[in-house]
Amino acid sequence: MTSLKDETRAVYDGLHREQLDDDAIFERFVSLTSPSYFGVEENHFRDKTVLDAGCGTNANAAYALLQAGAEHVCALDVGERWMTTAREVLADFEGRFTLVAGDVEALPFEADRFDFVHCSGVLHHVETPEQGFRELARVTRPGGRLYVGITGVGGGIVYAWVNLLRMRYREDASFRRIVDGLSVEQLQWWVEWLLAERRAHEATSPEEEAFFRSLFDRDLVLTIKDRLQAPTCHEFAFTEDQVRGWYGVLGFEAVERLTRYPRGIGNVRRFLAPLYYRYESPLARLLFGDGFIQLIGTKSVPPPA
Ligand SMILES: C[S@@+](CC[C@H](N)C(=O)[O-])C[C@H]1O[C@@H](n2cnc3c(N)ncnc32)[C@H](O)[C@@H]1O
Structure with missing residues (x-):
């Protein structure tokens, strides 16, 4: 074992x-x-x-x-x-x-x-x-x-969510497959899909789209996996x-x-x-305990x- x-x-x-x-x-x-x-x-x-x-x-x-x-x-x-x-x-x-x-x-x-x-x-x-x-x-x-x-x-809202997702990861095989298969390429594909759908329905600017893209990268994928995959x-x-x-x-x-x-x-x-720096602030306490x-x-x- x-x-x-x-x-x-x-x-x-x-x-x-x-x-x-x-x-x-x-x-x-x-x-x-x-x-x-x-x-x-x-x-x-x-x-x-x-x-x-x-x-x-x-x-x-x-x-x-x-x-x-x-x-x-x-x-x-x-x-x-x-x-x-x-x-x-x-x-x-x-x-x-x-x-x-x-x-x-x-x-x-x-x-x-x-x-x-x-x-x-x-x-x-x-x-x-x-x-x-x-x-x-x-x-x-x-x-x-x-x-x-x-x-x-x-106690923090974010940690409460992370714990829920960790439980889901352990109990739900299809969710686990999605998390395990997550890659930066997959994430970026979804981002482009969202942007294209939105562009088809309303005016957007290249700056706005570039900013949205910048929110998702390989580091984020690895952070998500770190939080969910470790059998803590x-x-x-x-x-x-x-x-x-x-x-x-x-x-x-x-x-x-x-x-x-x-x-x-x-x-x-x-x-x-x-x-993360001002961990004692009320907002940090609310989100991260x-x-x-x-x-x-x-x-x-x-x-x-
Ligand atoms: C989140 S990583 C942290 C790695 C590094 N300290 C850092 O800050 O980037 C946790 C590390 O703890 C190690 N670890 C887990 N259980 C351990 C144990 N019983 N003894 C020593 N290391 C352990 C894992 O193998 C893993 O490399």
Whole structure:
């Protein structure tokens, strides 16, 4: 029987490979992981040993952290299939990275190993997110930092819809076929069909049509598949307070919620970018509830014996 982690890995392997076909998508992801986002100095990573847990086939955060000067990055994900591609992506940093097959819920590292632990978009995909968090905390060295990005609790209108569509995807084979078969070519065909039908009935302008076309691209197709295909067992289940509690119980200090403005989205989601950044605004709360919870904390140093 395929395990949850193997099934999740297979979905993301496909999505990450498609993302790599488009330089703009990869560059957008890389730009999200920067020292300023973590609130640290530009040269902060220079002498740091870093873990990127659940790095994905495109290893975008590992790439960004190496680009930011990390001394060494361990990039970990499930199985080994992703490694050939990740090694090509990270080729410029030869000698400064290690690729590791592993499970975030049982990390193959000794305690207190890393100066900085990064885990984005992974914990809501595992059997026991809290166990994954405990493992990430265990391998962070005292005085080191742990960054976690996890989807927050529902309640937001958009997330409520996403959950409905996720259920439909699991239960309705014909809907599943449509989602699985969705491609940017298919999407663009529908867009052209809509425009042609509309043109036949009322006056339109080339500018208006060009704008409408710009709302749909490959990145959007991959986002839709990301939200619907992953066999996540925790559908937007966590609150910020709960995740802060995990940090607190394990002795982390200075826990802060981070936010960033995701520049460079080409499709319709570019108009939502201000809400991803201002996650606390009433409109963002209405649409996304707790949003994508991005927390960073410092593991406390035990007092001298
Ligand atoms: C949404 S992707 C995020 C990838 C990358 N961190 C990023 O931000 O682009 C989720 C990743 O978590 C990985 N993953 C899922 N379950 C895992 C587990 N138990 N241990 C380690 N990685 C896991 C998947 O294989 C996938 O690459």
